[in-house]
Amino acid sequence: MSQPISATSVTSIRELSQHAGQEVELSGWIDNKRSSGKIAFLQVRTAGGVVQAVAGRKDVSEEAWADIERVTQESTVRVRGTVKEDKRSPIGVEIQANGFEILSLTQDYPITPKEHGTAFLMEHRHLWLRSSRQRAALRVRSEVEQGIRDFFYDRQFTLIDSPILTPAACEGTSTLFETDYFGDKAYLSQSGQLYLEPAAAALGKVYCFGPTFRAEKSKTRRHLMEFWMVEPEVAFLEFEGLCALTEEFVGYLAARILDRSKEDLKVLERDTAKLEKVVPPFPRITYTQAVEILNREGNPLKWGDDFGGDEETILASQFDRPVMVTRFPASFKAFYMQPDPENPETVLGLDLLAPEGYGEIIGGSQRIHDHDLLLSRIQQHNLPVEAFQWYLDVRKYGAFPHSGFGMGIERFVAWMTGLTHLRETIPYPRMLYKIYP
Amino acid sequence: MSQPISATSVTSIRELSQHAGQEVELSGWIDNKRSSGKIAFLQVRTAGGVVQAVAGRKDVSEEAWADIERVTQESTVRVRGTVKEDKRSPIGVEIQANGFEILSLTQDYPITPKEHGTAFLMEHRHLWLRSSRQRAALRVRSEVEQGIRDFFYDRQFTLIDSPILTPAACEGTSTLFETDYFGDKAYLSQSGQLYLEPAAAALGKVYCFGPTFRAEKSKTRRHLMEFWMVEPEVAFLEFEGLCALTEEFVGYLAARILDRSKEDLKVLERDTAKLEKVVPPFPRITYTQAVEILNREGNPLKWGDDFGGDEETILASQFDRPVMVTRFPASFKAFYMQPDPENPETVLGLDLLAPEGYGEIIGGSQRIHDHDLLLSRIQQHNLPVEAFQWYLDVRKYGAFPHSGFGMGIERFVAWMTGLTHLRETIPYPRMLYKIYP
Numbered sequence: 001m002s003q004p005i006s007a008t009s010v011t012s013i014r015e016l017s018q019h020a021g022q023e024v025e026l027s028g029w030i031d032n033k034r035s036s037g038k039i040a041f042l043q044v045r046t047a048g049g050v051v052q053a054v055a056g057r058k059d060v061s062e063e064a065w066a067d068i069e070r071v072t073q074e075s076t077v078r079v080r081g082t083v084k085e086d087k088r089s090p091i092g093v094e095i096q097a098n099g100f101e102i103l104s105l106t107q108d109y110p111i112t113p114k115e116h117g118t119a120f121l122m123e124h125r126h127l128w129l130r131s132s133r134q135r136a137a138l139r140v141r142s143e144v145e146q147g148i149r150d151f152f153y154d155r156q157f158t159l160i161d162s163p164i165l166t167p168a169a170c171e172g173t174s175t176l177f178e179t180d181y182f183g184d185k186a187y188l189s190q191s192g193q194l195y196l197e198p199a200a201a202a203l204g205k206v207y208c209f210g211p212t213f214r215a216e217k218s219k220t221r222r223h224l225m226e227f228w229m230v231e232p233e234v235a236f237l238e239f240e241g242l243c244a245l246t247e248e249f250v251g252y253l254a255a256r257i258l259d260r261s262k263e264d265l266k267v268l269e270r271d272t273a274k275l276e277k278v279v280p281p282f283p284r285i286t287y288t289q290a291v292e293i294l295n296r297e298g299n300p301l302k303w304g305d306d307f308g309g310d311e312e313t314i315l316a317s318q319f320d321r322p323v324m325v326t327r328f329p330a331s332f333k334a335f336y337m338q339p340d341p342e343n344p345e346t347v348l349g350l351d352l353l354a355p356e357g358y359g360e361i362i363g364g365s366q367r368i369h370d371h372d373l374l375l376s377r378i379q380q381h382n383l384p385v386e387a388f389q390w391y392l393d394v395r396k397y398g399a400f401p402h403s404g405f406g407m408g409i410e411r412f413v414a415w416m417t418g419l420t421h422l423r424e425t426i427p428y429p430r431m432l433y434k435i436y437p
Numbered sequence: 438m439s440q441p442i443s444a445t446s447v448t449s450i451r452e453l454s455q456h457a458g459q460e461v462e463l464s465g466w467i468d469n470k471r472s473s474g475k476i477a478f479l480q481v482r483t484a485g486g487v488v489q490a491v492a493g494r495k496d497v498s499e500e501a502w503a504d505i506e507r508v509t510q511e512s513t514v515r516v517r518g519t520v521k522e523d524k525r526s527p528i529g530v531e532i533q534a535n536g537f538e539i540l541s542l543t544q545d546y547p548i549t550p551k552e553h554g555t556a557f558l559m560e561h562r563h564l565w566l567r568s569s570r571q572r573a574a575l576r577v578r579s580e581v582e583q584g585i586r587d588f589f590y591d592r593q594f595t596l597i598d599s600p601i602l603t604p605a606a607c608e609g610t611s612t613l614f615e616t617d618y619f620g621d622k623a624y625l626s627q628s629g630q631l632y633l634e635p636a637a638a639a640l641g642k643v644y645c646f647g648p649t650f651r652a653e654k655s656k657t658r659r660h661l662m663e664f665w666m667v668e669p670e671v672a673f674l675e676f677e678g679l680c681a682l683t684e685e686f687v688g689y690l691a692a693r694i695l696d697r698s699k700e701d702l703k704v705l706e707r708d709t710a711k712l713e714k715v716v717p718p719f720p721r722i723t724y725t726q727a728v729e730i731l732n733r734e735g736n737p738l739k740w741g742d743d744f745g746g747d748e749e750t751i752l753a754s755q756f757d758r759p760v761m762v763t764r765f766p767a768s769f770k771a772f773y774m775q776p777d778p779e780n781p782e783t784v785l786g787l788d789l790l791a792p793e794g795y796g797e798i799i800g801g802s803q804r805i806h807d808h809d810l811l812l813s814r815i816q817q818h819n820l821p822v823e824a825f826q827w828y829l830d831v832r833k834y835g836a837f838p839h840s841g842f843g844m845g846i847e848r849f850v851a852w853m854t855g856l857t858h859l860r861e862t863i864p865y866p867r868m869l870y871k872i873y874p
Contacts, residue, residue: 011673012593012641027673029638029835047641047672048593076835104806104836126635126827127834135639142596149586156449156485159579163865164601164625164648165614165663167872177602179614179625181662182654182870188601188616188625195865195874198563201466202572204449204484211601211647217619225618226602235484236448236464369541390563390874397564398466398513399541428600428632433619435604437632437827 007080013048016083017092024095025080026051027103029130030071040068042097044079045130049263052089053079055097064100073112074130076103090263118423125428126437136264137424140257141413143264145209147256148230148409151249152207157232160199162192162208168387177215177225188213191406196233197367197394200402207232219432221421222309222359224410226430233404239338239348239366242403243324246352246362247280249407250322254278257416270418274356277320284324287346290315306332307351312360316353322361326350335377338366338401350405358415364405371395444517450485453520454529461532462517463488464540466567467508477505479534481516482567486700489526490516492534501537510549511567513540527700562865563874573701574861577694578850580701582646584693585667585846588686589644594669597636599629599645605824614652614662625650628843633670634804634831637839644669656869658858659746659796661847663867670841676775676785676803679840680761683789683799684717686844687759691715694853707855711793714757721761724783727752743769744788749797753790759798763787772818773811775803775838787842795852801842808832 007025010016016024028046035041042053057065071077080099085092111127121128128134152159165179165186177188192208199206209230216223237245254275257265265272285293290311294301297314301307307315307325316323327346330339337347352362368374374395378388385392413425423429428437444462447453453461465483472478479490494502508514517536522529548564558565565571589596602616602623614625629645636643646667653660674682691712694702702709722730727748731738734751738744744752744762753760764783767776774784789799805811811832815825822829850862860866865874 011671014593027837028641029837045639045641074835076837106834109834126632126830129636129639138597138636138640139595141598145596145598146586146590149583153583156451158576159582160575160864161578161582161648161665163663163867163872165650165867165872177616177618177623179616181614181872182652184870184872186614186872195563198874199566199575199864202566203575204465204482211598213602215619226600228598393563397543397546398511400464400466400513427597427636430600430602433621435602435618435621435623437635 011047013046013051013091015048016051016095019083020085020093022083023080024083025078025099026095027076027078030073030075030077031132032073033068033071035069042068042071042077042079042100044077044095049091050132051091051093051095052086053081053095053097053100055081055100059096059098060100067102068100070105071100071102072106072109074106074109076106077101078103090266122423122429122434123436129427132267134424136267137413137417137419138427139264140261140268140417141409141425143257143261144253144409144413144416145228147253148209151252152205152232155205157205157207158199158203160192160196160203160206160208161210162189162195162231164189164211164213168384175214175216177213190214191229192231193233193404193406194391196231196404197391197402200233200235200404201394201398201400204235205232206234217432221423222411224422224426224429224431227422227426228409229406230409231404231406233402235400235402237366237403238401239326239350239403242364242366242405243284243326243350246324246350246364246405247282250282250352250362251278251280253412254416261416265417268417268419270416274320275416277355278322282322282324282352283319284326285315286326287328290325293318304329304331307360309359312353313357316355316357316359320355322355323353324350325353334365335381335383336365336367336374338368339373348403354411354415356415356418358411361411361415362405362407364403366401366403369395369399369401371399448484450483450488450528452485453488453532456520457522457530459520460517461520462515462536463532464513464515467510467512467514468569469510470505470508472506479505479508479514479516479537481514481532486528487569488528488530488532489523490518490532490534490537492518492537496533496535497537504539505537507542508539509543509546511543511546513543514538515540527703559860559866559871560873566864569704571861573704574850574854574856575864576701577698577705577854578846578862580694580698581690581846581850581853582665584690585646588689589642589669592642594642594644595636595640597629597633597640597643597645598647599626599632599668601626601648601650605821612651612653614650627651628666629668630670630841630843631828633668633841634828634839637670637672637841638831638835638837641672642669643671654869658860659848661859661863661866661868664859664863665846666843667846668841668843670839672837672839674803674840675838676763676787676840679801679803679842680721680763680787683761683787683801683842684719687719687789687799688715688717690849691853698853702854705854705856707853711757712853714792715759719759719761719789720756721763722752723763724765727762730755741766741768744797746796749790750794753792753794753796757792759792760790761787762790771802772814772820773802773804775805776810785840791848791852793852793855795848798848798852799842799844801840803838803840806832806836806838808836
């Protein structure tokens with residue numbers, strides 16, 4: 001097929017609407033095909049989405065019609081034709097084809113429109129990515145991630161890439177991936193927070209956003225071995241300010257996804273009415289109030305015990321927006337959390353629980369900024385003081401109140417997309433015994 | 438110090454210019470101090486930079502003046518005063534102080550204005566971050582990273598986070614960090630490219646941008662064990678288009694840094710005239726032409742040999758902009774590079790060499806899209822076919838021409854900032870035997 005001088009080469013579906021009435025040429029994959037023998041409807045996928053090309057038998061050469069007849073799902077093709085406005089199309093246009101060519105004919109594509117088991121699909125993750133739901137989920141993920149970058153960039157945060165290879169096994173090695181580092185032991189990071197705190201003393205408002213790792217022998221829909229986490233850390237931000245930042249952040253992201261990922265949410269059949277309620281202010285309850293709610297609802301949790309999935313679900317179901325639970329018992333929270341001035345048994349920590357059963361999506365706290373208090377906490381937790389010397393230095397030289405939180409991206413994307421299993425929220429999930437492809 | 442009702446709490450230096458004539462209060466660190474006994478000039482650092490606070494002895498309380506007299510470098514303080522326009526200031530304003538309080542007095546801060554050796558500074562990296570040059574370099578890094586995100590987002594690329602934990606030791610294990618993955622061996626990724634190619638078949642234009650790892654026993658200023666790499670991959674993009682994308686990308690980033698990182702480049706004493714020349718089109722030479730230039734310049738490199746640092750420096754010095762070297766011998770390039778139709782001994786690969794001795798910053802290629810050709814290359818390179826089955830599938834089901842490149846962020850930031858050693862371009866560098874803090 002020779003390219004006529006008048007055809008514009010289009011590399012993204014989204015450009016098409018700018019070319020209404022014009023002759024274009026584009027290459028892509030056959031997502032789906034219907035043909036009556038006289039007219040064929042080809043769903044062609046390339047960057048930006050899928051466009052329908054309509055080809056009448058009389059409008060194309062014999063050779064092209066033969067190609068249209070024999071083309072299969074996931075073959076690569078080149079289509080030429082005129083862009084026509086079409087109000088029924090999600091992209092507003094379709095292509096009236098006058099040329100068609102198979103670039104590579106696909107045979108026996110493993111994933112067919114019939115139902116496949118998840119194990120099979122996971123083994124073929126590299127091909128499963130091409131399915132409409134998977135594409136939609138990954139586009140939402142991409143939008144969430146850019147939204148996070150923009151949120152912090154617009155607020156003058158400096159991005160601080162925290163290291164993945166870390167020396168200290170701060171809290172036991174049982175859930176850490178270990179590697180040899182030129183004769184020393186190194187571990188894959190579970191959080192960048194400790195590295196952010198010194199950077200906050202340099203630059204005031206900082207964040208990191210990268211992969212984190214947890215070698216946990218658990219096989220649930222809510223766990224991955226490798227996941228991405230965003231963590232802001234802000235100098236001179238105290239607990240009330242942290243609660244406000246958390247709210248603003250989640251409200252911004254939910255609004256952005258509703259605004260910019262409409263088509264993808266439609267593909268995923270997400271009930272967007274539920275997401276439209278995610279507008280600050282969010283309800284805030286203390287841990288103590290949470291225990292009262294749980295007991296009232298028949299859950300026997302005692303003050304001092306941590307929540308599990310069941311407790312999170314009960315609490316979240318009381319509200320139509322995310323609920324912020326604050327001021328937890330120090331006993332089961334991280335050693336670095338600032339004591340609550342109103343009750344020394346509790347700490348200035350927060351968990352944000354998503355509605356609809358998506359569980360805890362954010363955990364944060366004000367950090368202890370007093371050197372001696374932090375030192376005593378490190379000792380009480382039987383942590384190696386030597387390994388924390390540099391972290392203590394942040395309190396020794398210009399101590400400052402500061403706060404931050406962490407959010408796992410996959411859980412957030414699961415909530416936005418309505419997916420029940422985290423494995424579909426990341427391109428190549430790493431799960432128990434599952435590292436291929 | 439009680440806070441008067443009229444004082445606005447300022448959390449970023451950049452907000453100050455909006456408050457000219459107003460009463461403000463801000464917290465931060467003492468970056469520097471000069472005092473005549475009657476008037477003190479305090480450089481206060483917090484989010485967004487440094488502001489000068491000027492305090493006359495008569496303008497503050499006796500208690501506040503005593504605090505000003507005894508305050509030391511890197512103490513945290515709270516300053517109250519009126520924002521005054523000041524044309525000499527890089528931020529356009531200073532603070533006429535009327536209140537001052539020490540929050541935390543720092544004693545014996547290890548990094549003083551005198552010269553320190555690099556080993557000492559690296560041991561104190563968590564504090565060294567506070568120095569003006571380090572802050573400037575990390576702010577440039579942050580701007581480069583956001584620039585990269587924006588470049589691809591604006592061009593409708595989908596972000597695909599490639600996995601860090603990978604099963605196959607594709608090209609020998611000698612430079613790979615290894616870890617146990619529930620009884621299997623896993624390796625830390627050196628590139629996301631192979632994982633991007635299947636995603637390009639799903640979404641057309643994709644990129645990844647995350648940490649990569651190289652366990653190389655080398656101790657040069659150009660190597661880190663852990664570094665961040667950005668890799669775009671584009672379906673139906675052929676070699677000429679790849680060269681154009683590479684140029685557009687680098688031109689965009691250089692222009693953005695010149696525009697948005699002016700103050701930081703000034704702190705770093707970067708000769709920006711050199712960066713202003715980084716405007717496409719860039720000169721392009723083939724590998725064969727490069728060998729001719731080298732031989733003419735007295736370098737004895739023979740056709741078929743790879744470049745080292747010396748050759749890169751000679752080639753780059755011929756041009757005032759980055760130079761693109763193309764069509765390398767297949768013999769020393771990666772197995773997946775598409776053969777050059779004009780010469781089967783060479784491949785459609787490119788290296789972009791930065792000027793001023795910063796070396797290769799980008800490497801890219803068109804990829805082999807023919808299944809059988811790729812299979813034969815995998816076999817010729819003695820790679821395990823089984824481990825590449827999923828990668829071959831990308832050619833089996835809807836083969837498509839495609840291209841991409843990779844750019845290491847640290848080298849790019851070194852070039853932009855004029856830093857000679859990569860260790861200052863990343864917050865916590867991981868080098869040979871160096872993993873603390």
